[in-house]
Amino acid sequence: MNKQLTWREKISYGIADMGFNFYWTNIATFLLIYYTDVFGISAAAAASMMFTIKIINAFTDPMIGAAADRTSTRWGKFRPYLIWVPLPLAAAAFLTYTTPDLSEDGKIIWAYGTYLSMMVCYTCINIPYNALSGVLSADPQERSTVNGLRFIFAFAGGTLVTAATPALVHWLGGGNDKLGWQLTMLTWSALASVLFVLTFLNTRERIAPPAEQKSNVWQDIRDLSQNRPWVALFFLALIIMITITLRTSSAAYYFKYVVERPDLMAGFVPAYMLAAAAGASLTPLMTRFVDKRKLMMILMTITAVLSSAFFFVPKDQIVLMFVLQVGMGLALGPKSPLAFSMYADTADYNEWRTGRRATAMTFAAATFSQKLGTAVAVAVIGAIFTKLGYVANAAQSAVSQAGIVWLMSFIPAAFALLAVAVMFFYNLDNQKLLQIQADLEARKS
Structure with missing residues (x-):
């Protein structure tokens, strides 16, 4: 159970997150400005639609997590989703980035249907993938290494998307941005599908729930609600996603309307992604010397200051x-x-405390909070833009420009400090985790 993973398996697990960022980074960085400046709906309508879909999709996460926990195949519980879902996800993404010849109301209906389909398909593959990291090995340090490597690939994928997408749109569309976005998303989807299959072929699930476990979905939810460290992480994920999404979604507007250099976006977000990949690569080293809880608090404090x-x-x-x-x-x-x-x-803590394990539900409820955080951030941006009188593809007023700058600085900084406060409630330190692993090993042997 505490198996030391080969580098082949670690890398094979990590590369799928590059594929996920072919979708996620496009959504976080470009989708809002695509809807307002290419697709042709107002900022208020786009933000409202994205907020609504995020909320709906957030509530599908626990259902998909529960389904994954109860999946049983010869390939395991979570790996099969990596080959079942890529094609539907690619089709939904292609349609999301398609601009039909409809009235504004018709476009809004189209956006609701296609964006919801894409996000549900994304969730159907992403939650089992997240849960897979919890069953590759029980060793906490191996988990840090696997997830550190995973996010190196994730940030690399995000860097590639932000650097290449504007050029791809221009090249594939030949000056027609509507066609360019459609074909660009098809390209990213095809590449992502290949990476998902490679992860399926080269990973193995090694940790299973206790053989005698009998629980239902509501029991899983009750267990999580009484799991203090998980509750802390739930709110942490929500707050961090607000912090990141505020800056990421505002950056395109910042460079277009404040700096008046939209071309800098091709380097600005990739610069962040490359630095983030470097930071992620150092995670296993840092966790050898600094407790995870303390490290998270230090990092979010630095984020608040820099923002x-x-x-x-x-x-x-x-x-x-x-x-x-x-x-x-x-x-x-x-x-x-x-x-x-x-x-x-x-x-692990939940299994140690209750005798029951619901790995996918643990991760699904966590992604629920991340999507809720993204929805809140988009709603904040939409509300501020509406209040300040934002007009697409026009010179912005001084007040509107100031609002964009606040969205890049003080507002996300405040949420970063709130994340620091939340971590005071997380109570799993290294000594406690060693005790939990020893107790679980003793029970199973």
Whole structure:
């Protein structure tokens, strides 16, 4: 159960997250501005639609997690989803980035249907993939290594998407942005599908629930609600996603309307992604010397300071913008492998405390909070833009520009500090985890 994984398996697990970021980074970075500036609906309508779909999709997460926990095949519980779902996901993404010749109301209906389909399909493959990291090995340090490597690939995928997508749209569309976005998303979807299959072929599930376990979905939810470290992580994920989404979704508007250099987006987000990948790669080393809880608190404090500093950067100080962005990438890079490693630890804690294990539900309820955080962030952006009188593809007022700068600085900084406060309630340290693993080994042997 505490198997030391081969590098082949670690890398094979990690590469799928590059595929997920072919979708996720496009959604987080470009989808809102695609809807307003290419698809042709208002910022208020797009933000409202994205918020509604995120909320609906968040509630599908526990259902998919429960289904994955109860899946039984000769390939395991979670791996089969990596070959069952890629094709439906690719089709839904292609339609989401398709602009039909409809009225604005018709386009809004189309956006609701296609975006919901894409997000549900994404969830159907992403939650089992997340849960897979909790059953590859029971060794906490191996989990940190696997998740650290995974997010190196994730950030690499995000970097590739943000750097290449604008050029792909122009090249594949030949000047027709509607066609360009459609074909670009088809390209990313095809590449992602190949990576998902490679992960399926080269990983193995080694941890199973106790043979005598009998529980239902409501029991799983009750267990999680009484799992104090998991509850802390639930709110942590929600708050961190608000922090990140506020800055990521606002960046395109910041460079287009404040700095008046939209071309810089091709380097700005990739700079963050590369720095985040470097930070993620250092996670296993840092967790050898610093407790996960303390490390998370330090990282979010640094994030708050750097985000606040962004407010004071003049719009012509491009180098300073990139320096702060790289600093935030280094600080936020380790948070994802840390968080996902801690989710797996809370699944062990749940089994130790109750005698029941629901790995996929543990991760599904966590992604529920992440999507809820993304929805809140998009709603905040939409509300601020509406209040400030944002008009697509037009010069923005001084008030509107100031609002965009706040979305890049003080507002996400406040949420980062809130994340620090939440971590005071997480009570699994290294000594406690060693005790849990020893007790679980004793029970099974």
